[in-house]
Amino acid sequence: MILKNINHPFGYHTEKIALMFFPLEKICDEPNGVVIETENTGGTLCVRAEVYKSKLSREYTPTESEDMAEAMSLLLYSVLSDLTGFKPPWGILYGVRPARLMHAKCDLLGEDGAKEFFRRCLVSEKKIDLAIKVMNSENEIIKLSHDNSFSLYISIPFCPSRCSYCSFVSHSIENAGDLMEPYVDLLCRELETKAKAAKSLGLRLESIYFGGGTPTTLSASQLGKIMSVIESSFDLSTLREYTVEAGRPDTVTKDKLLRLKKHGVGRISINPQTFSDEVRARAGRKHTTKQTFEAFALARECGFDNINTDLIAGLEGDTLETFKNSVDTAIALGAESITVHNLALKSAAYLVTENKYYDLKGKALAAEMIDYSQEALTKAGYTPYYMYRQSKSLGNLENVGWCKLGKECLYNVFMMDETHTVFAVGAGAVTKLKDSKTGHIERIYNYKYPYEYNASFDEVLKRIEGIYEFYGA
Secondary structure (H helix, E strand, C coil), X not given: CEEEEECCCCHHHHHHHHHHHCCCCCCCCCCCCEEEEEEEECCEEEEEEEECCXXXXXXXXXXXXXXXXXXXHXXXXXXXXXXXXXXXXXCCCCCCCXXXXXXXXXXXXXXXXXXXXXXXXXXXXXXXXXXHHHHHHHHHHHCCCCCCEEXXXXXXXXXXXCCCCCCCCCEEHHHHHHHHHHHHHHHHHHHHHHHHHHHHXXXXXXXXXXXXXXXXXXXXXXXXXXXXXXXXXXXXCCCCEEEEECCCHHHCCHHHHHHHHHCCCCEEECCCECCCHHHHHHCCCCCCHHHHHHHHHHHHHCCCCCEEEEEEECCCCCCHHHHHHHHHHHHHHCCCEEEEEECECCCCCHHHHXXXXXXXXXXXXXXXXXXXXXXXXXXXXXXXXXXXXXCCECCCCCEEEEECCCCCCHHHHHHHHCCCEXXXXXXXXXXXEECCCCCCEEEEECCCXXXXXXXXXXXXXXXXXXXXXXXXX
């Protein structure tokens, strides 16, 4: 895709809008079917676009009171939507956190004014209503945080196999099994060092979250070792929530579940992504629907009464009917929370790099799937409590966490809102340090891959000094 911006500084905005319509295109100098020019000539904005031999140009002269970047975005949106026949339901909004934006606009303009701002950005009424509901749910959770609060994230970047849509730092145990034991040992050392920082700075621990990868790829003894270090190193007296992703049903065993329960874990995820064995097989997940049912039953037997399950809209081969069945099955299982993701076409995912899964007819189908999930989950008594959006998602849609009353995942909201500091440990982990007075955020990055983390662990420990520097200690 060629994108030329002439005589204006709004290239960031025009690139974001263009990628909404063509998420897998790379902006370059070579003609490949999509050519877009945006220009400002004496206060008149012009967009000229050619999309696979269909051409359209349009001009608009904003008034002095109008925001020029917004006007250019709206003009480009109108041209591309007319050329493609596709109208992204979030309009020209491309941010990750629409509920947070709604909150900011409500504070500034009041709820009616915030809604009018979203309408001016061409956001659909259904999405405006969703943003309001999520904002209200998030605000109740955000109130729980104190000025000295923090959360703890533990990265376990290993999986039984790699899913075709996955772009995360995750290694299959077939290829990286020999890294796991030394990784766990070093992870425990990092936890001990960061716990000392939390104690000396007087920080209050609110939530713990094991993510991945698939944390339950580890053995019961490895999980127990990490959790024992957490118990002996951190003050858990203020802990509100303890979550471990048991994402792959084929990694769930009674021994592991009982070990989690013994160490105070109250919330787990069991994530089929779809209840169609055929669709799941295409996605590279080597487990069955039967194993998902068995894992749920085993978790209930072990005393877990707060289970999340993830579904993905837009997987290759999924139909509206099979997706509806997945939503209905998750509801019938009685999952306390159901997170509905929209397929993200990330460039690092096998689905994109090898299968060349392009965003064409799938946009409309994904929108129907997301709409159905909202209707069915609302009818079943679930409330949307957190939401985020990803770049290059199918149809420019959203990911929403739905839950029964009182079963919200606090960590998800704290993390998505950037409510307070998050200490993150392990490969690919990013510690976010937040100044509660100014809102300023700084990040400390760990090495991305497990082999780098293991090989350069001394540098990982050295970077922890940045925590003390941030807090002025």
